[in-house]
Amino acid sequence: MKRMLLAAVAAIALSGTAGAETIKVGVVGPFSGPFAIQGKNFKAGIDAWMALNGAKVGDDDVEIVYRDLPAANPAQAKALAQDLVVKESVQYLAGFYFTPDAMAVTPLLEQANVPMVIMNAATSAIVTKSPLVVRTSFTLWQTSVPMAKVATARGIKKVITVVSDYGPGVDAETAFSTTFKADGGEIVESVRMPLSTTDFSPIMQRVKDSGAEAVFAFLPSGPTTLGFLKSYNENGLKGAGIQFLAPGDLTQESDLPALGDTALGVTTTFHYSVAHDSPENKKFVEAARAAIGNPAELSFPSVGAYDGMRVIYKMIEATGGRQDAAKAVDAVKGMAWESPRGPVSIDPESRHLTQNIYLREVAKAADGTYYNKEIQTFANMADPGLAAAK
Amino acid sequence: MSAVFEVERLSKAFGGLAVTQAVSLAMAPGDRVALIGPNGAGKTTFVNLVTGHLKPDSGVVRIAGEPLNGMNPMQRVQRGLVRSFQVTRLFPEMTPREHLALAVLQRQGRTGRLYGTLWSMPEVLDESEALLRTLGLEAAADRKVAEIAYGQQRLLEIAFALALRPKVLLLDEPAAGVPQSETPRIEAALAGLPADLAVLMIEHDMDLVFRFAKRVIVLAAGTIIFDGAPGDVTKDARVREAYLGSYADDRSVA
Amino acid sequence: MDADHPASLAGQVARPRFSASADWIGLAAILAAAIIFYLLFPNNLALLTRVIGIVMLVLSVDLVTGFCGVATLGHAALFGAGAYAAGIAAAHFGITDPIAMIAAGAAGGAVAGLISGLVVLRGHGLGQLVLSIAIVNLFHEAANKAASWTGGSDGLTDIAPSPLFGVFAFDLWGRTAYGLGIALLVIVFFLLQRLSRSPFGMLCRGIRQDPIRVAAMGASVRKTLLKMYIISGLVAGVGGGLNAISTQVVGLDSLSFTLSAQALVMLVIGGTGSLYGAIIGTVVFMLFEDFVSAANPFHWLTIMGALLVGVVLFAPRGIFGTAAHLFDQWRRR
Amino acid sequence: MQSVLSIAVDALAYGMVLFVISIGLSMTMGLMRVVNLAHGAFAMVGGYLASYAVRDLGLGYVAGVVLAVAGTVVIAAPIERLLYRRIYNKPELIQVLMTIGITFCVIGIANYLFGPTLKTIPLPAMLSGPVDLGFRSIAAHKLFAILCGLAVAAALWYLVERTPFGVKLRASVDNTPMAAALGVRTKYVYAASFAISVGLAAFGGIVGAELLPIEPYYALRYMVTFLVVVSVGGAGSIGGALLACLVLGAIDTTGRYLVPEYGEFFFYLAVIAIVCAFPRGLLGKA
Numbered sequence A: 001m002k003r004m005l006l007a008a009v010a011a012i013a014l015s016g017t018a019g020a021e022t023i024k025v026g027v028v029g030p031f032s033g034p035f036a037i038q039g040k041n042f043k044a045g046i047d048a049w050m051a052l053n054g055a056k057v058g059d060d061d062v063e064i065v066y067r068d069l070p071a072a073n074p075a076q077a078k079a080l081a082q083d084l085v086v087k088e089s090v091q092y093l094a095g096f097y098f099t100p101d102a103m104a105v106t107p108l109l110e111q112a113n114v115p116m117v118i119m120n121a122a123t124s125a126i127v128t129k130s131p132l133v134v135r136t137s138f139t140l141w142q143t144s145v146p147m148a149k150v151a152t153a154r155g156i157k158k159v160i161t162v163v164s165d166y167g168p169g170v171d172a173e174t175a176f177s178t179t180f181k182a183d184g185g186e187i188v189e190s191v192r193m194p195l196s197t198t199d200f201s202p203i204m205q206r207v208k209d210s211g212a213e214a215v216f217a218f219l220p221s222g223p224t225t226l227g228f229l230k231s232y233n234e235n236g237l238k239g240a241g242i243q244f245l246a247p248g249d250l251t252q253e254s255d256l257p258a259l260g261d262t263a264l265g266v267t268t269t270f271h272y273s274v275a276h277d278s279p280e281n282k283k284f285v286e287a288a289r290a291a292i293g294n295p296a297e298l299s300f301p302s303v304g305a306y307d308g309m310r311v312i313y314k315m316i317e318a319t320g321g322r323q324d325a326a327k328a329v330d331a332v333k334g335m336a337w338e339s340p341r342g343p344v345s346i347d348p349e350s351r352h353l354t355q356n357i358y359l360r361e362v363a364k365a366a367d368g369t370y371y372n373k374e375i376q377t378f379a380n381m382a383d384p385g386l387a388a389a390k
Numbered sequence B: 001m002s003a004v005f006e007v008e009r010l011s012k013a014f015g016g017l018a019v020t021q022a023v024s025l026a027m028a029p030g031d032r033v034a035l036i037g038p039n040g041a042g043k044t045t046f047v048n049l050v051t052g053h054l055k056p057d058s059g060v061v062r063i064a065g066e067p068l069n070g071m072n073p074m075q076r077v078q079r080g081l082v083r084s085f086q087v088t089r090l091f092p093e094m095t096p097r098e099h100l101a102l103a104v105l106q107r108q109g110r111t112g113r114l115y116g117t118l119w120s121m122p123e124v125l126d127e128s129e130a131l132l133r134t135l136g137l138e139a140a141a142d143r144k145v146a147e148i149a150y151g152q153q154r155l156l157e158i159a160f161a162l163a164l165r166p167k168v169l170l171l172d173e174p175a176a177g178v179p180q181s182e183t184p185r186i187e188a189a190l191a192g193l194p195a196d197l198a199v200l201m202i203e204h205d206m207d208l209v210f211r212f213a214k215r216v217i218v219l220a221a222g223t224i225i226f227d228g229a230p231g232d233v234t235k236d237a238r239v240r241e242a243y244l245g246s247y248a249d250d251r252s253v254a
Numbered sequence C: 001m002d003a004d005h006p007a008s009l010a011g012q013v014a015r016p017r018f019s020a021s022a023d024w025i026g027l028a029a030i031l032a033a034a035i036i037f038y039l040l041f042p043n044n045l046a047l048l049t050r051v052i053g054i055v056m057l058v059l060s061v062d063l064v065t066g067f068c069g070v071a072t073l074g075h076a077a078l079f080g081a082g083a084y085a086a087g088i089a090a091a092h093f094g095i096t097d098p099i100a101m102i103a104a105g106a107a108g109g110a111v112a113g114l115i116s117g118l119v120v121l122r123g124h125g126l127g128q129l130v131l132s133i134a135i136v137n138l139f140h141e142a143a144n145k146a147a148s149w150t151g152g153s154d155g156l157t158d159i160a161p162s163p164l165f166g167v168f169a170f171d172l173w174g175r176t177a178y179g180l181g182i183a184l185l186v187i188v189f190f191l192l193q194r195l196s197r198s199p200f201g202m203l204c205r206g207i208r209q210d211p212i213r214v215a216a217m218g219a220s221v222r223k224t225l226l227k228m229y230i231i232s233g234l235v236a237g238v239g240g241g242l243n244a245i246s247t248q249v250v251g252l253d254s255l256s257f258t259l260s261a262q263a264l265v266m267l268v269i270g271g272t273g274s275l276y277g278a279i280i281g282t283v284v285f286m287l288f289e290d291f292v293s294a295a296n297p298f299h300w301l302t303i304m305g306a307l308l309v310g311v312v313l314f315a316p317r318g319i320f321g322t323a324a325h326l327f328d329q330w331r332r333r
Numbered sequence D: 001m002q003s004v005l006s007i008a009v010d011a012l013a014y015g016m017v018l019f020v021i022s023i024g025l026s027m028t029m030g031l032m033r034v035v036n037l038a039h040g041a042f043a044m045v046g047g048y049l050a051s052y053a054v055r056d057l058g059l060g061y062v063a064g065v066v067l068a069v070a071g072t073v074v075i076a077a078p079i080e081r082l083l084y085r086r087i088y089n090k091p092e093l094i095q096v097l098m099t100i101g102i103t104f105c106v107i108g109i110a111n112y113l114f115g116p117t118l119k120t121i122p123l124p125a126m127l128s129g130p131v132d133l134g135f136r137s138i139a140a141h142k143l144f145a146i147l148c149g150l151a152v153a154a155a156l157w158y159l160v161e162r163t164p165f166g167v168k169l170r171a172s173v174d175n176t177p178m179a180a181a182l183g184v185r186t187k188y189v190y191a192a193s194f195a196i197s198v199g200l201a202a203f204g205g206i207v208g209a210e211l212l213p214i215e216p217y218y219a220l221r222y223m224v225t226f227l228v229v230v231s232v233g234g235a236g237s238i239g240g241a242l243l244a245c246l247v248l249g250a251i252d253t254t255g256r257y258l259v260p261e262y263g264e265f266f267f268y269l270a271v272i273a274i275v276c277a278f279p280r281g282l283l284g285k286a
Helices: A004-019 A035-051 A073-084 A098-111 A124-128 A140-154 A167-182 A200-208 A223-234 A253-263 A279-292 A301-319 A325-332 A384-389 B043-051 B073-078 B096-107 B122-134 B148-161 B181-189 B208-211 B235-242 B249-250 C015-039 C045-067 C076-095 C098-122 C123-146 C175-197 C198-210 C211-216 C220-245 C257-270 C273-297 C298-314 C318-332 D002-031 D039-056 D061-082 D091-115 D140-160 D162-174 D174-183 D185-211 D223-233 D236-258 D260-277
Strands: A021-029 A060-068 A093-094 A116-118 A133-135 A157-165 A184-193 A214-218 A243-249 A267-268 A335-338 A342-346 A355-365 A370-381 B007-013 B017-027 B032-036 B058-063 B081-083 B166-171 B199-201 B215-220 B225-228 D130-132 D135-138
Touching: A021 A035, A021 A073, A021 A301, A035 A060, A035 A301, A060 A073, A060 A301, A060 C257, A060 C273, A073 A093, A073 B249, A073 C045, A073 C220, A093 A301, A093 A325, A098 A116, A098 A124, A098 A133, A098 A167, A098 A325, A098 A370, A116 A301, A116 A325, A116 C076, A124 A133, A124 A384, A124 B096, A124 D039, A140 A167, A140 A214, A140 A301, A140 A355, A140 A370, A140 B181, A157 A167, A167 A214, A167 A384, A184 D260, A200 A223, A200 D236, A200 D260, A223 A253, A223 C045, A223 D135, A253 A355, A253 A370, A267 A370, A279 A301, A301 A325, A301 A335, A384 B007, B007 B043, B007 C257, B007 D185, B017 B032, B017 B043, B017 B208, B017 B225, B032 B081, B032 B208, B043 B058, B043 B081, B043 B166, B058 C123, B073 B081, B073 C211, B096 B122, B096 C198, B122 B148, B148 B166, B148 B181, B225 B235, B235 C211, B235 D002, C015 C045, C015 C123, C015 C175, C015 C273, C045 C175, C045 C220, C045 C257, C045 C273, C076 C098, C076 C123, C076 C220, C098 C220, C123 C257, C123 D223, C123 D260, C175 C198, C175 C220, C175 C273, C198 C211, C198 C220, C211 C220, C257 C273, C257 C318, C257 D091, C273 C318, C298 C318, C298 D091, C318 D135, D002 D039, D002 D140, D002 D162, D002 D185, D002 D223, D002 D236, D039 D061, D039 D091, D039 D185, D039 D223, D061 D185, D130 D140, D135 D140, D140 D162, D140 D185, D162 D185, D174 D185, D223 D260
Parallel strands: A021 A060, A021 A093, A093 A116, A116 A133, A157 A184, A157 A214, A214 A243, A243 A267, B032 B199, B032 B215, B081 B166, B166 B199
Antiparallel strands: A267 A355, A335 A342, A342 A355, A355 A370, B007 B017, B007 B058, B215 B225, D130 D135
């Protein structure tokens, strides 16, 4: 008790003399539970940024306050955000792995005078819910539309889509189908399967029976992707020459060791590969791997978090550490930089990231590990989802 | 006097085995009848057929002239056909007073009420108190049933049934499991049952049967083999055969 | 409340005066706790309001599990139905008055209670448990499918409750929501206390202790339980409605098996069969969870598990149940 | 026709995987009357140990499986001794609370030790390729799972119905004091059957790992499925569990083939129908 008191006095004394403030950033993400790996990646990205750029902006210290939200739970997301703002006095909200959680928090921002930097949640509409939202991740439209282009370019005419039956799955399906059909392709069937599906053999049978030349699939990253890809191989779809098309969630780097040879040769479109070849990425991967502990666990949410921190630092700089959400957001509109994933910029109108999307193929490196090898670039993609919604 | 309880040619077979065969009997208000029979005679099945827990293959049960066919056990209770259990079935965490109050409320159709406590229903408490006194349960009235003596639980079992004001009461071995020292209290309670109530007691203890019943019915292999005065029952050849001989062997023939 | 009839036998009966005054003490204790929490944690009102919503759910579980002995792992169906009913009323029908939204929530909960009851009460033991799981999963899938009404997995947003009584707005600091929650909790608690002492409450306790005996006295076990399920739905629905108002969003998690299981766990931690147990269990579980998950967002689940095991080992009747039991023994000496 | 056959094979494989994992739970719940929600946690422990042994230590598959099953039983033994023994014959809700607590702890510890990523158990060459059935190809490990399921069913039936241990077990279950009075050391019988059930869970976790991949949340993710299997089959009935797995596997697989978007509805409506029609499970004892 005495020590705590002393520390408090010291803190007050210090802040008095230095004139510096501690600026708190509240980060909400899945740090436990079934999606813990993604939360861990948030933290790795943030740690990497702070390791490379220091924990200070000007005179102000930056402190991260983590809150755990194991699964999509908008009510709790809102309660946590409220607590962060009211109790912890955070000046910035960040993180948010799931769309509903982010959606639930947007109504608070104006009143709280807090900008929100979304480091993952990937439904297009979130940025329209509040002018104080900035997103440094991606949208499913962004990652799915290029796949439709790839399919057309490969001369594929008939595709069956198979997605998990929830918001992002439906988004991916719509994005792919709309684009593919506009380019003259045919969607022979659209299958939506419950999230809880574990045995995909019957689905694969359906794919086989549909007569499609390729299957476009979306499932949330994690345990089910393994079963899905295995079923694809084992039910002879791969052998029958039915191509596998998917956004990069299915081959996220942290799943690759488990997927192993099963995933070899699978092509996906995504905004970030840990194997992206650039000095910026080397620096990032080194720092982030040190932060996460097990290098194999590093995957895409880390880069969203890393760039999110860059944006937040810029905001702090622009406002001089004072709480002014509108000014902070204005300061990053149009901001452009070289991200570990490639060149990116924040679209001033949508406040979403314009970035390159890459076509990648799972390959085996010399040391026996697997990685997403970039083979084609779709440069400077804005979010087609917002355009489509208009 | 007209019969309050009638059973007419009640029959039930499980597979090929006829467990109850054309059993008929009639009871008037105030009757004290004992139903006895060797093990496996079909007494339990008979009781279950009457209470509606089993569906008879044929035959009719009537209360005050009204046939009970097609009624479920609850509806039969509401018509005035109430039973007690051979092994006490009471609510271990409730007191005797609460038991009786609950039964009274049930009889009045008020157990669905969502408001009001017992203490706001003096007439219910009065009636419960009266029953507690009749059966000499005042001392145990406010203790949990799980904590009172077994003999008192047996008395409460009877009181509980009476609180429903039945027309016909089926008592299933009311003294079963009660220590010798406490049986007189049970017998006293039985002697004090309302005069207009028709009571059918299923019992093994012949002493109790002779003291209680004015009429004895003997069931063997699913049929009534004797129906008459207690004094005659031991003299009846068929009864002797049922208990002492090998009557059961013929059951499969029937 | 109670008529004093000196002439009647009831007047001579040793009336347990203790329990009636305990009711008022209990209500006062809730109010006092509400104020103390408000003063101690003025910045945690969002969490505290959420706790109140869940308290209603746990009370609702207590009604069927603690009072009637029906085990359920699907009670979130009732809570979620209430939340969605209130949310849909606001988002699709423009019914933004908070009181009306609570009413919609209660109605939605009651309907869900009726449906759940009709199915769940057909089973016994493990089968009953599985039926309740099936029900909550069906509700969950239905809400996921009806995305145009419920927002599907993105959650139902655009719920903007108008100020309470036209004066108190639901703002960031959550004072209005907290106040509304406490008021609702006190009302619900008062009514449930009355219910638990009513003839119906007695009958329900009878069913838990021996359903066959209840049937043998001519009461319908099924009808009684179904009625309790509907009442339970009302209570859970009020909690769901409160949550919809205070968080202004309804997600599929409110219809999840996970929430159902948590609610049952909270109840058992507090102590089944007692309204206080339900409240204490929820408050302890949720505040403990909030505390350990903030202290260690990465590995708090282990500590949570240890808490549950600890409760079984050292307070097998639940926190309130064990305390009451010890108090009882102490008084008898 | 080919599709129908194909679906049937998938259903059989899925059902048998469920069976191997769930039968242990059916035993604990039916014979020992413990609602053991931590059953999935033990299956997961088995999976982790096997993955560690085969992948990281480089042991052979068979050695790895044997070691993992034994290891899981060794881990479970002190838990049985210290925790489970206190909840035998306790109310169900207490059992639920205790076993959920244990599950949480196991998840937390697994997450801490092995990290949140998926773990696979490398299969030997014999089991990893596809096998041609004539009308379709099927993964060899699925055939292996089917065979394991049949073997487990037969072995358990023999153990319970035909051995002295089975007699003691059934006696202890029917009437513990009576069995104890007759000289059966019920404590040991319980411990032994608990060990068997845990060992089966671990074995199931390993054999089923291709379908239900091993990760920390495994313990909760599939809990409901296992409970459903046990209740539909009737707790404690080997034949019932087998039948339930085949029926549920068929319903689930067919549903997901015919109406994938309503697969969940299909499955749970079927569960409701079965439980209502057979309140004690398909082959449950009254």
